[in-house]
Amino acid sequence: MGRAPCCDKANVKKGPWSPEEDAKLKAYIEKHGTGGNWIALPQKIGLKRCGKSCRLRWLNYLRPNIKHGGFTEEEDNIICSLYISIGSRWSIIAAQLPGRTDNDIKNYWNTRLKKKLLGRRKQAQMNRISTTGQDKKDVANGADENALQNLSNSALERLQLHMQLQSLRKPFSFYNNPALWPNKLNPLQEKIIQQTLQNLNQSQNKTSLMQPGLGQNLELLKHSAISVRLQDQDLKNSDSSNIIALNPGNTHSDSTVAPKSNVIQQPDSISGCHHHSISTTFTQDEIDNFLNSKASSFLSSDDNNQMAEFDCLKEMDGSRDSLIWWSNEMDANSASSNSWDSASLLQQSEGLMYQEYAQLGYNM
């Protein structure tokens, strides 16, 4: 038995809102508020709209101080940092960006940011999976195909993003150390990790010949740190009510590479529902090296794939001046009060990440 519809679909108008409808809704809410009942609201003001539709229209468009488009570099940074850390929890991410709605951020991520980071690389990886012999066999068996479908895009993307950064920072990290892996990975998870590591090894061999400076870059990156800390007092899940930390960084610090960081701390000014405090720490060296040595990662054995894989990063690189990845504005105020023991951070972040994947049903 299905759920009862929230309103009488037959007598409800759908589609774009007219200026008159907007005016009615806005005038009423500004005068009376929502009355705590969206379902009853359209009847009160004579709108043939579903209550949910009214709510959405108000929250995403009519509400005061809404910003549309024109995302800043800092906003890009925040969105990406949080997406890697907590996934597609758009409402939480939106709570960190005054004037932005979850819908806006979701659209922005899906249409632009994601493509820059993952789109083409992912495609290349998928192509590779489907063309290698063993993979073909697996696909023929059907098992991995199903597993692939079951692995959500969000999880894949986050894993890829995380690994991408992680592998640059810590050659001997979690992903490079099977001893640290969970006892039981499903075949696809194992394959993705192995595939990525294989590519990494190849790329490091190749590029160390081509780019003598790269080793230094990697060394530099070993001293860098990312920490995204989220304290969500309202979240009830243990994984998010505690601190979600992503720290692919080192287990030691190096004073020669002073982290630049910025603490973004703001009470929720949008919905009043969430109260998050986030600190994000990156180093400019790390950012620059990540961008400059981007070709060191994920080099495929297939030259075409190589090129395709880095197109997304080329795009970023091409617009570095306008899109300063992991912004260098992330500065100063941060770390001490928000810095954590790096080793435990690493364990927590990786543990949390895998907890999350496990919770998604991947039988880890």
Add this chain to the structure above:
DNA sequence: AAACGTCTCAACCGCGCGGAT
């Protein structure tokens, strides 16, 4: 200029959660 493809974003949909009864 037209046809076709791609992108963007407002809006819809269905589900889970939690408060009310």
Add this chain to the structure above:
DNA sequence: CATCCGCGCGGTTGAGACGTT
């Protein structure tokens, strides 16, 4: 304790805008 119901969320859709051939 069970059920109902509204809210809020994330995923998806589709129309229009825009770009390319």
